[in-house]
Amino acid sequence: MTDCDVAVIGYGPTGMTLAALLGQLGHKVIVLERYKGLYNLPRAACFDDETMRTFQKLGLVDGVSQGSVVQRDYDWVNAAGETLVELQYAEAAPAGWAAMYMMFQPDIEAVLDQHDKALPSVEVRQGVTVANVVQDGETVTLHAQGPDGEPTVVRAHFVVGADGGGGFMRRTFCPEVDDYGFQENWLVCDFQMRRIVKDLPMFRQVCDPVQPTSIVRIGPRHHRFSFMLNPGETVEEATDTSSVWSRVGKYLTKDDAELIRTANYVFRSRVVRQWRHGRVFLAGDAAHEMPPFLGQGMCSGMRDSHNLAWKLDLVLTGRADTTLLDTYQVEREPHVRFITEKAIELGRVQTLRDPVQARARDERMLARRRANQGPDKVKLPGLGGGLVVGSGDFFPQGRVRSQEKEGRFDDIVGAGWCIVTRDPKLFGTLTALRRRGWDALDGRFALIASSPAADGLEDLDAVYTKWFEAHTCSVAVVRPDWYVYGTGRDGEDLAWLLDQLAVSLWKRAA
Ligand SMILES: Cc1cc2nc3c(=O)[nH]c(=O)nc-3n(C[C@H](O)[C@H](O)[C@H](O)COP(=O)(O)OP(=O)(O)OC[C@H]3O[C@@H](n4cnc5c(N)ncnc54)[C@H](O)[C@@H]3O)c2cc1C
Structure with a gap:
């Protein structure tokens, strides 16, 4: 043992x-x-x-x-090849990295x-x-x-x-x-590319009711085609190599890529x-x-x-x-x-099989595009409960400059609990007891400078300045997984947050 x-x-x-x-x-x-x-x-x-x-x-x-490769866009097209949705992914998303990587x-x-x-x-x-x-x-x-x-x-x-x-x-x-209750049967076909193929979609959903298809590059040297299977289509039929090549024939030939794998997945939601x-x-x-x-x-x-x-x-x-x-x-x-x-x-929207419903979807989306209305972006929620006081938002990562070095916040400040503030007087307000408590968590302090000349970390892209303004606060207690434990406006709020945290960490079972 x-x-x-x-x-x-x-x-x-x-x-x-x-x-x-x-x-x-x-x-x-x-x-x-x-x-x-x-x-x-x-x-x-x-x-x-x-x-x-x-x-x-x-x-x-x-x-x-x-x-992996950074992916900047994603589109949906209909059966006629008209663009229904064009989505742009940020180069610098909240976590300080690109919003989307294909791997x-x-x-x-x-x-x-x-x-x-x-x-x-x-x-x-x-x-x-x-x-x-x-x-x-x-x-x-x-x-x-x-x-x-x-x-x-x-x-x-x-x-x-x-x-x-x-x-x-x-x-x-x-x-x-x-x-x-969502259950769909898909065929996934992965290819190793032999050469660059002009016009091969990098990240596309083909919303064709006859054959919903997704095309994605998976990393720098591979590509994936996924096809929603028809009811009654058997795995043997679907995974048969010649049938795979005929499905992808519009995009790829055997000279372009090697088929390295076919797999049948039932996508579930449980x-x-x-x-x-x-x-x-x-x-x-x-x-x-x-x-x-x-x-x-x-x-x-x-x-x-x-x-x-x-x-x-x-x-x-x-x-x-x-x-x-x-x-x-x-x-x-x-x-x-x-x-x-x-x-x-x-x-459900992407894979509509009913031609009437699919046409209605296409018309709705094309009308939105004509009206210059961008697609809705999915924003992941905060934690909203658990070991947080407040909404438990995700704390962003920006580029900062200290006296010695410049880089992403986590690399400069280090991992773990962190009190991030833009108030230079705030740390001085903590009692020795609260400081000891914070040290026991290996907690760190980061001061965001109010101007390039001031003490603290220079906020190179104004990520933190904007964040504090949007959250109407001047201090955030950030957890090791970058979700915000709580925010406050002054030393009194910070003291309260640290006391609450200490109590929560030691909330013994009744
Ligand atoms: C087609 C497809 C596309 C996807 N695309 C994306 C995507 O783009 N982005 C994304 O984030 N996710 C995607 N996912 C989901 C993602 O692949 C899974 O969520 C992820 O792989 C799950 O990882 P896991 O480590 O939890 O489980 P798994 O990867 O399933 O690993 C579980 C491991 O446990 C081992 N194991 C099982 N039983 C035992 C046992 N008794 N003893 C010891 N070992 C055991 C297994 O051998 C396996 O290695 C996709 C999934 C599919 C199928």
């Missing part, structure tokens, strides 16, 4: 990210993954600015950038894998299938089968099931799911009812599945990992009560549900 702080089941993006974040904090983590090697085939196609900020935290931006998932997972395995406190055991979980008040014991069928036992303070949608952990701990069971948590697809129309499934799993990592750290190091871990589902579930519902809404 091996002991560890946290055992992670599943080495997909959720498990890999969690291991990386906990390993960065020095925790002993054992990951158990049933496959002997990496899955090595793409599923997710894109990720957002917040995900890139997480890669930044892990020091993986350079590696991840090798397997080749195996390249990104290879970067995470190499990183995880190099962390001294992380052990990745591949070819190990977890078959039983037993917990008492203090620990959880996992019984698994190793690569040659040998039994393996791991004991952990906490276990996170990141073993995917159909995984063992969901079946064991929470078979009750809320099913939104959210597990209970994400925590004592010392066991579900995360990523194990806790929720959503259709990929917003490209947020993997991003959401990584958010789960980020949310869990710093909370587990506080509990494991005796700086918070285990009740803090109850805030995990409270915070993550509404966020995931919002995205799932939006993805379904979007998917």
